Amino acid sequence: MTAGSSQARSVSTCSSPPPSSDRSTTEVLERARTDSAGPLVSGGTLAIETLGLTKVFGKQKAVNGVDLAVPRGSVFGFLGPNGSGKTTTIRMLLGLAAASSGEIRLLDGAMPKDARSVLPRVGALVEGPAIYPFLSGRANLQRFDAADRHTSPATRNARVDAALERVGLSHAAKKRAHAYSLGMKQRLGIANALLAPRDLLILDEPTNGLDPQGTREVRSLIRSLSDDGTTIFVSSHLLAEVEQMCDRIAVMSAGQLVAQGTLDELRSAGTARVRVATPDFADAHRVLSGLGLTPEPHGRDDVITAELSVPGLLPETVNAALVRADVRVRGFEASGASLEDRFVALTGEGFDVAG
Numbered sequence: 001m002t003a004g005s006s007q008a009r010s011v012s013t014c015s016s017p018p019p020s021s022d023r024s025t026t027e028v029l030e031r032a033r034t035d036s037a038g039p040l041v042s043g044g045t046l047a048i049e050t051l052g053l054t055k056v057f058g059k060q061k062a063v064n065g066v067d068l069a070v071p072r073g074s075v076f077g078f079l080g081p082n083g084s085g086k087t088t089t090i091r092m093l094l095g096l097a098a099a100s101s102g103e104i105r106l107l108d109g110a111m112p113k114d115a116r117s118v119l120p121r122v123g124a125l126v127e128g129p130a131i132y133p134f135l136s137g138r139a140n141l142q143r144f145d146a147a148d149r150h151t152s153p154a155t156r157n158a159r160v161d162a163a164l165e166r167v168g169l170s171h172a173a174k175k176r177a178h179a180y181s182l183g184m185k186q187r188l189g190i191a192n193a194l195l196a197p198r199d200l201l202i203l204d205e206p207t208n209g210l211d212p213q214g215t216r217e218v219r220s221l222i223r224s225l226s227d228d229g230t231t232i233f234v235s236s237h238l239l240a241e242v243e244q245m246c247d248r249i250a251v252m253s254a255g256q257l258v259a260q261g262t263l264d265e266l267r268s269a270g271t272a273r274v275r276v277a278t279p280d281f282a283d284a285h286r287v288l289s290g291l292g293l294t295p296e297p298h299g300r301d302d303v304i305t306a307e308l309s310v311p312g313l314l315p316e317t318v319n320a321a322l323v324r325a326d327v328r329v330r331g332f333e334a335s336g337a338s339l340e341d342r343f344v345a346l347t348g349e350g351f352d353v354a355g
């Protein structure tokens with residue numbers, strides 16, 4: 001990527017940039033982009049790239065200046081609360097909705113201009129599969145395939161059987177779909193997306209509404225598809241789920257991309273904390289305050305915690321200051337911010353972290 005385009009595409013160009021306390025996240029965004037992004041004109045190492053992607057419904061910006069960078073070969077989680085703009089973004093990526101402004105590159109083409117050459121290489125599951133309940137799983141796939149003018153009827157049966165095998169539904173191929181569990185229906189939807197060889201799979205909330213067993217099935221299927229080298233872009237409103245299957249994530253909040261990077265990058269972008277167990281609570285409070293920190297009680301009168309909010313202040317310096325002031329330290333713990341803390345901070349209250 002050229003320096004110019006890197007700058008132009010950093011998150012700081014969003015219409016409302018993250019607050020200053022989220023500067024580290026902005027840096028993560030910029031680094032992720034600089035590390036992995038190729039120029040928008042060539043596709044580079046990215047399977048999906050957007051620049052300033054925006055969708056306006058009436059007065060509402062449902063998607064607002066989104067710059068996505070999805071490296072090829074990644075399992076990329078697209079995370080955000082309900083209504084944050086994930087489905088709208090996905091619909092624009094696939095050419096199902098027109099963007100109000102912005103650019104999209106999918107694999108080696110621009111969307112929607114190159115849809116004819118690009119989309120046959122992209123499998124998608126958006127808003128659940130439209131399954132015919134009284135047809136068998138196999139007959140459903142045969143119908144879906146027949147509706148796709150890019151596929152060959154001569155190879156249809158073999159491709160349908162391979163897709164059923166791939167999602168672990170061969171044993172239920174002759175069963176009518178209305179007798180499938182929700183997890184099986186979702187896997188049938190994914191099989192539909194796999195009827196032709198794909199370089200990229202885009203899955204919108206593939207585990208939505210599934211019970212824990214169905215969720216596990218779909219999650220392990222996604223991981224095994226990624227082992228085959230397919231890039232997978234999967235949306236979810238559940239942090240725990242994305243954490244288990246993805247190596248990179250982007251976080252949406254109210255139509256804007258508020259973070260993007262590897263899980264480790266996002267974790268390390270959070271503010272570290274210290275936790276001190278001591279019988280000398282008041283003295284510890286005084287020492288921490290003296291260092292410029294804002295100590296907080298921890299629900300017990302012998303434990304005090306504080307965010308390491310002072311730039312350059314290390315946990316060992318805090319510990320040394322406590323010891324110098326004769327504070328008796330029973331326990332001392334330094335920790336990075338949890339991803340959960342990070343996401344609540346990024347997306348505000350109400351973010352559904354666990355399910």
Ligand SMILES: Nc1ncnc2c1ncn2[C@@H]1O[C@H](COP(=O)(O)OP(=O)(O)OP(=O)(O)O)[C@@H](O)[C@H]1O
Pocket residue numbers: 057062080081082083084085086087088089237
């Ligand atoms: N066709 C439409 N007309 C008007 N507003 C829309 C339309 N589609 C989506 N929206 C609005 O755009 C916003 C983003 O919706 P979107 O479905 O993209 O969010 P989401 O993150 O996918 O949430 P969910 O997981 O609930 O589907 C919402 O406020 C929604 O009401």
